[in-house]
Amino acid sequence: MTETFQGRNIAGRSDAESVAIQVLNFIVADVDRTIQFLNLTGLQPETIRASATSSHFLLGVLEYVAKDDELLKAIDQELKIRPATILLAIVHLSPEPEVKPSDKKADASPQLPRRNLFH
Numbered sequence: 001m002t003e004t005f006q007g008r009n010i011a012g013r014s015d016a017e018s019v020a021i022q023v024l025n026f027i028v029a030d031v032d033r034t035i036q037f038l039n040l041t042g043l044q045p046e047t048i049r050a051s052a053t054s055s056h057f058l059l060g061v062l063e064y065v066a067k068d069d070e071l072l073k074a075i076d077q078e079l080k081i082r083p084a085t086i087l088l089a090i091v092h093l094s095p096e097p098e099v100k101p102s103d104k105k106a107d108a109s110p111q112l113p114r115r116n117l118f119h
Contacts, residue, residue: 013055016092019085020058023065026079033071037064059093062086
């Protein structure tokens with residue numbers, strides 16, 4: 001099943017950022033949620049707006065929400081953003097894993113010397 005946000009598919013980073021911004025707005029609209037969020041993240045109220053321009057911060061917002069079942073339920077009920085949509089947005093905002101070039105010398109198993117048994 002394809003997850004949607006505002007009637008369209010979550011297709012990439014910009015859709016995922018839109019989800020995260022809606023979720024952040026939901027959090028800061030409630031004083032208790034805002035205080036809990038600030039206490040956990042260590043942010044100050046005046047730094048939230050500047051931080052919201054960072055996709056890493058938005059990823060952190062979604063990860064924060066994904067760990068709180070009650071908050072997920074409230075977002076689902078009030079914003080109609082399903083938990084699966086939030087998880088998909090996390091996938092789109094997560095950085096690609098770094099792929100290290102393999103060292104062929106380290107990967108190759110050492111060759112044992114061969115002896116000719118027929119001499």
